[in-house]
Amino acid sequence: MKTNFRTAVLTVLIGAGTVCSAVAQDATTILQKMDEVMYSQKDMTGKNKIILIDKAGKQEIREATIQQKGTDKRMFRFTAPASQAGIAFLSLPGDVMYMYLPAFGRERRIASSAKNQNFAGTDFSYEDMESVPFSQKYTPKLIKTETDAFVLELTPKVRSDFSKVTVSIHKEHFYPILMEYYDRGGNKVKEAKYTFKKIGNYWNPAEIEMTDLKKGHTTKMQMTDVKYDTGLSDDAFTVRALVQ
């Protein structure tokens, strides 16, 4: 009897282990699928309309062009308002970032600590603007399955300003719907709402609404004129291109 009991406990433990492993496997797979949806294109060009909305509802609009190749090359150039037109950012592999200020007349290397900061007065950080796959940055755990979405809890693999991020991922198309960012004290500090639209073979984040819950400030980033896989050359992601 004692032997049977031991066998039963062992079976349950093995079973539980298998279930846990399956869940972990699922979370990893789900996150990888989300990365595929977000980053599978070879390159992308588009226009970006950035709407800053303060607590009182007052809006400010900025416009930019964006070019991206793979997951680690990106050129972002402001076209409006006049005070910012011409300011450009180039991100390259290995945390190498340059900024071009027309008034400065040359490129300037940006300290990688800039990644902690908000990008050009928006509620997005430089890190949010990167295209590094989430599965590279976070360890996922499936915490809930809703009617339309999987909810994952992501724990940063390296030191971060956030203790965790929860992400709701569309069950059928695997794009993110909502991301919630928690500080080290466990308080929700930021949330991003995504609206995806299909362009050709790819799902495109037509609008990302990022809200800083502490400040009550929101930034909407809307993408238009998006083109995928146009064969962008590496020439477009050089300091030479940045300063021209």
Place this chain on the structure above:
Amino acid sequence: MKAKITVLLFSIFVAISGKISAQEENNIKLSGELLTDQRLLLRDNNDWAWNENRLTLKLDKQISSESKFYSEIWLRNIGLPNAVHSSSLYNKGIIDPYNLEIREAYLQINGFLNKKIDLTLGRQQIVWGTADKLNPTDNLNPYDLEDILDFGRKRGSDAINLQYYFNYDFSVQGVFIPFFQPANMPVGIFADLLNPSIAMPQGMVLNNFSDTLMMPKYNLGESSTVGLRFKGFAKGVDFSLSYVWGYDGLPYSSKNMLTPVNMNGETNIQSELSFMRNHIIGVDLATSIGGAGVWAEAAAFIPDQDMVMTTDLSALYPGSPEPVTQDSVLLKKNKPYIKFVIGGDYFFADGSYLNLQYLHGFVHERGSEGLNDYFFLRYEKTFFNEKLKITPIGGGFIVTDWGDINENYAIAYLPEISYKATPNAEITLSAAIFDGKGDHLFASLKDYNMLMLKMKYSF
């Protein structure tokens, strides 16, 4: 030979025309800024220290996908009315001083002759170096020292600028500036800041000083400047090596003729001011270490010939059969001096920013003995999504003699608050507080502490 040059010029003309007419686009962009910069002294009657109202017009025409024309013009009302006689009232230029300045006007062709070559032709700013505004290796454009508080500002040069890209990471740049343009000196209350004090021989008193500027002859050999720069990126480090053969834009006194006026020792000095040509070898780098931006830059200045100041005392010895002169070697041809800067910056998660720089040798300093040490610090923090920026700590500490710091130092404190009232309108309120002892530039500004208000509208 003449035929070869004609063929070469014709080929260049054809190449330029081809690039420009390839895909003519009608893409003209006019933008600019309206700036008012008002400063008043923090003493006595709060005299006005600076009045500048500037309209900047920028015209950017994309001629084709590979070429563009860019120009930047300043139309300014600068200075205060300087009416002394009634006749001045008939002269608008005196009552309401203004000027027009072409800062830049150039044609840029990318992929000129070869897809790896970029050509920029015309008046342009060519900025070298990796440090923040204080760049010892940046010696092509003449200094614009008009506003001494905006140090690092330069004027455009009429230049031919070719850049060849070996690949994405390495390039070489060649610059030719056909004629020399000297630096323009400070104006208004800063006008005398860079004038050296004149030490008169014992028993003499200066009665009158006059000078003659000995400009280099305007021909290709004597007035041109040449620059060459190799730039690269390896192992996460941006670096460059550079060479410039050109003139120091600030003149030195090459000859002083002393003439006695009376028996009381009053003496006139007639001075000849010349420009020294230097070979300048530069090196700079920039990288990111542990999240912090780090940069370093150094330039060795090698005078093309000995810099000699001759004092002619012949007028004091009328009976002498020979001219009575005395030579002082200010800089030796074979003795280079090195200016350098080391700096870093860091962005904090709370939106604040720290920038530190140590500079050895300011813009106007020359010779190993004449270089001073400058420590600059700026801490700023932004609020309300970068609408408000406060710089509570900004400025520098300067040591002119480490052996006697108490008597030879200067402090410049430059706090600032700027607010973006609209996306295109910015108001900046700042102060400039100076203190120090000794004869340093910044120490001599201690009577000019001022409050500054700038308003800028971009369109």
